[in-house]
Amino acid sequence: MSADFTEFLAPGPVPRRLEASPASVDWALVRRLHEVTATALAEELKRRPTLSTVAQQELARTLVQDGIDELVRTRMRAGQVVPTPDEERAIAEAVIAAQFGLGRLQPHVDDPEVENIEAHGHDNVWIGYADGRDVRVDPIADSDEDLVRQLQHIAARLGRAERTLTTASPLLTMRLPDGSRLAAVIETVSRPQLVIRRHRIRNVDLDDLVGLRAIDRPLAEFLRAAVRARKNIVVTGGQGAGKTLLLRALANELPVGENLATIEKHFELLLHELPDRHPRVVPFEAREGTGERGPDGRRLGEVTLTELVEQALVMNVSRVWLGEVRGEEAWPLIEVMEAGEGGSACTLHARSAHHAFERLANLCMRGRAAVTPEHAYRSCASAIDLIVHISTVDERWIGGQRHRFISQVVECNGIGEGGRPAVTDVFAPGPDGRAVPEHDPVDLADYVRVGFDPHWLRPSHGRWAGAAGGRR
Template sequence: MSADVTTDMVHAGAVPPGPDATPEAVDWTLVRRLHEVTAAALAEELKRRPTLSTVAQQELARTLVQDGLDELIRERMRAGQVVPSAAEERVIAEAVFAAQFGLGRLQPYVDDPAVENIEVHGHDNVWVGYADGRDVRVEAIADSDEDLVRQLQHIAARLGRAERTLTTASPLLTMRLPDGSRLAAVIETVPRPQLVIRRHRIRNVDLDDLVGLRALDRSLAQFLRAAIRARKNVVVTGAQGAGKTLLLRALANELPVEENLATIEKHFELLLHELPDRHPRVVPFEAREGTGERGPDGHRLGEVTLTELVEQALVMNVSRVWLGEVRGEEAWPLIEVMEAGEGGSACTLHARSAHHAFERLANLCMRGRAAVTPEHAYRSCASAIDLVVHLSTVDERWIGGERHRFVSQVLECNGIGEGGRPAVTEVFGPGPDGRAVPEHDPVDLADYVRVGFDPSWLRSGRGSWAGAAGGRR
């Protein structure tokens, strides 16, 4: 099992920090004062030395913060007041540094490996979701909603791969943070500022790791491993937060090391290019938002869409194209890649069931190409897609239980069936507890056997949960 997953499983049962998690109470008024002084000094220095590197800026900032703290201590000593302890100094200094170069008061939660999601509904209504399924309300992350908006504007300007804006004219913000987390914020169109940060805690993961986490059983792991080797086109479906990206990462880690792969995403989330030992030949594409101005073709100036990136990937000598998530008009070129290429492409898709995936994809194809008829869309989807793997979430926290995420169904697509819709075979279906168990042999079983799959996996696990040691059998 990979180190990342082992760490995650250890932290999943840890008690999450609450509102008073910091060792010392933080004087946020003092932090804001020192941050303002530090930011102003840094701005002046950048005017003199505009090429100053980020590392040099950070070193200078730490010196400025310490100078400010030293002056504060001298002032308080002269006035006969209590001075900060060494521990308090460290907490204040880190808070100022996080305000300038990180996420301010949110930084400790982003640094916590047990944190999975952060939701903000105004500066003083903040919820942190942990890996074990608990949601904990924590202290305010700003002095006011206006202060929160200022922080978000600072984050947008400094932390993205390209400078972003959050203003009355551009009230929507989506960006990738330096640690790979995805930040989405909204102002103006909502009564109070809204913010969500989704963290990708587990990056280096494979199918065996998911067996250990009881997201799938061994027979399904063997089948999906063979599907990747047999270059099957795979669509991973599920609701938001079901673990689609995690499963796609695990599937990617079953690829041969020497394989040349293109990943295409709105914002980097798969992060395969950050695992050079496993993926030394990955071409990572990320879409780019344009400016507020639009060109003659209606596109924002400087914009690079997912559709354009799919088309560009075809000339980059890659053997597979993996699209992080299909959301819009990029569905049609991806289906064309799957239909006409040598196979082995994959994507994720929001869908409430495996069967619903075909409806969603057909609708997206027609939305992206006005000339595509329903018949054409369904025929192309049926021709392009080999497998649909669906993830389910069962949340029983409201009755004192836990939240579970697992693969519940795998459909094999067998061309067009009755009514012009894709014909499917349910290779794996929900078992007694909802987790996928073998149901029927795939029509293309010979393709899986050819790459080393043992059909006995489909016989031994049929009708029961054949998971990791200690699981239901």
């Protein structure tokens, strides 16, 4: 079996030339209808401020259809070509998407095969598909200025709280209603930049990943035992490696009745949207605040990850799972792992499992000026039990595929020589780079206690039989 996250779908060829999406909508007409509809809705909301979103959408559809009907009558009187029924439906949906959704981006977000959307200006737009293809598609706006207006509209309407994208606030990161993450930048770049990362697979566990040939059975059994044994786990890898997907699968191995806190800058784990698996999850999401920064450097209403980690400790939760460690929240998380019952987890950008300790120690010192390197490394060594690293190999530039796979599982065994954490490579890269058993964990008894069979760590149990025989 392979441990390749790209094998959720059969791989497809990498295009040799640019491809265009089959869009044939009259966008100038859509823009005019949208302006008329938005104005009419604004007037209606002044009269009925409690009008629900559903009622607004129904009213908008009526207004749009009225506008299309008037267009058809005008063109018929002038002897001009009128839109077909299919074109009418496409125009109506485009107007509704512009008012209540993501405009021209909406069809791409609705496509279940799309993983990433990138725009370098309004007309240089690329779609990343689940099978590894990157395809250039039609413009998503009439101009860069129009794209900025669309992003401002999205920020004001679709987030959990109203956001802004202006000269004073040129950076935008937000969660879209479907759970995707949108990031945009203006002013500090030559053209507006936009990235949308979608979370295609949510309700997934380790058995699912094995069935999809995403990880091997021995590794799945070991990770399942690690969760049951309440080991503190850090999942590492590069951008887009699949860290959140793996963390979500690990979380779905938790007992259904366990009380869990998830803490994220923007909801990505989405465990609270799986009530059958996680009926007692407490989902925390940071808030960036609004307006100008105060004397303390914070915006009004800002709530940081650090504050949420501290708040989680008084919420009667048995585990704390932090979506991604990026800054000063590293230190309170390490304190939670070090002092709690165990079983916490997070993701971290790092180029290898061993490099994760350097990253975490630096983040701890960045967040607390009084933390010395010795203190940081000692605390990390005391708090962390396992580091699971996902590697990415991108061969698309030579006509191949992008491969994402678990390559290392490292156990932390306290402080070693030189004040750095002592580690055991439980799983190490095999001949093809994917993780194969290397050494028994020092704390093997903890895993056996929760039902783990040590024979899963023997070469005869995996695809590496024979090839890894000399490792032991």
